[in-house]
Amino acid sequence: MKSTSSPWFMVQTQKFSMRIDKRIPLVLGLILLISFIILVLHVGVGEYNISPVDVLNTLLGREVGDKNYHFVVMELRLPRAIVAWLVGAALGASGAIVQGLTRNPLASPDLTGVTAGASAAAVLLIIFMPEVPKEWLPLAAFAGGILVAIILYMFAWRSGSASAGDSPIRLILVGIGLSSVLGAFVSFALTFGDLWYVQSAMMWLSGSVYASDWGDIQSILPWILICLPLAFLTARDLNALNLGEDVAQGLGLQITIRRGFLLLLSVALAAVTVTVAGIIGFVGLIAPHLSRRLVGSLHEGLIPASAFVGGFVVIFSDLLGRTIMAPTEIPAGIITSIVGVPFFLYLLWKREQV
């Protein structure tokens, strides 16, 4: 490592070199710490209250007085907390990629309809092809998301001019339109599908991490572990794309290929969350905005920070959802929307002012 008067420190080995903003490790560490505190609270509260100290001891594998603690913490509550965080992380990173890709601060996987496409595809699979094993859900969701992304690209994003690109509002309008069409499609499927499968689909659509288990973690973690590092390594492509198409091409970026690759990553990250938590809205919008304040606008910082902030937002929302009206549970997706809608309106209003 070599330090200069610059705001970066450099990691340089033979195989790998990178510059990293000094704020990034600090910010990531802090968010992780806060997330962990929330996780301990999250796992502790409920019908069966467990003190934070006992939660910590159980997590660390130490003996605690009550033998039920181990089961409640490790099997019932911890997976849910972890799934909440992972879902948020995937959505946050996906949002950071989409916003960078479209140079559109209003874009996010849910507002563009990508998550709606993913969930419609998954619902169709659950209701009309129940014989297909559950392991196929992420792939179906991914395919649905990709389909929406392609439609978006054709109708809203194909840049006619070489300059700043299309209107940010247009992308969102087409996205919202697509979401309603897909929503209608899902309602249709729910109305006419077999009741048994409809029920399982409904639970799944609610935007909740309710009843998540280790199996859910197993099914989404590989996607995240593959996509996030790839996104981190291709952050420099996003940085270049953010300078405008002409500049990016002048810098030697293969625009279509790199854009397609990043789009795949962002759809994969968003789609996989749908398969365990349904549509949790606005996280992909909020997390990158907060992160930009924390680590600046280069994507090697923005992507990990958005992931961590997204994780924090969802686990915190789920904690709130479980506690504010206990014993009734409010799905995390409703909490994120309650916060997200005003935030979205604020962003719109701010754009109008400029």
Add this chain to the structure above:
Amino acid sequence: MSFLQAEKLSLSYDTVSIIELLDLQTPSGEITALIGPNGCGKSTLLRGLARLLKPQHGSVLLNGHAIHTVSTKQLAKELGILPQAPVAPEGITVRELVAQGRYPHQDWFQQWSNADEDALQKALTLTNLSSLSNRIVDTLSGGQRQRAWIAMALAQETDILLLDEPTTYLDLAHQLEVLDLLVQLNAEGKTIVMVLHDLNHAAHYANHLVALSAGKIVAQGKPEEVITEVIVKNVFHVECQIVKHPMTGLPLCLPTKRIYK
């Protein structure tokens, strides 16, 4: 020294042909200015030279090789392009912007070498931006902002730099600030090809002028060969008097009236 030329180059947007069968040689080590009225195809030509626009026919040659046969990354190490009025991402600092110029020198795993850092420092020094390197680009003056973009193109370390109207939207002092910088870079060995609107700036800051009209080259050569009453009249439909600048001896165009066809 790199050498950029166009051979029977035809460029078009969709079906609208802008430039047809154009031959051009840009002298290496010099400053070439492309001049002409709005819509004459000068920006299109520059975009074609920078491979931002695919030729319909013909080709652009760099050191004798057609640029579309060279990988875009390899080309980016030899040829830099600064489009007209680029927009910096919100919140990006000067240093972060300039660092993007290193893109073609990096790959997935080598993202910031010592050579990258050296090139960054050199570009900041050349453009006199070292003390502003941690400032947010949006907070700079127009001239400083344009210098930051030029610094980004310098960090790319190319022999040739193409610029599309680098002085647009700048006031006179900032225009001269940018043009002086380009002359200085040229003195240090960089070949510069740029689109300029102002004939007097072109005459004073470029050593080779190319006048375009309706997608064709009407005249090219030294400033005193191109800035003449007849050529200005043909190209811009403006009557003018050409006088010698009392200090530099270079041609000064004093327009008198527009000619309506």
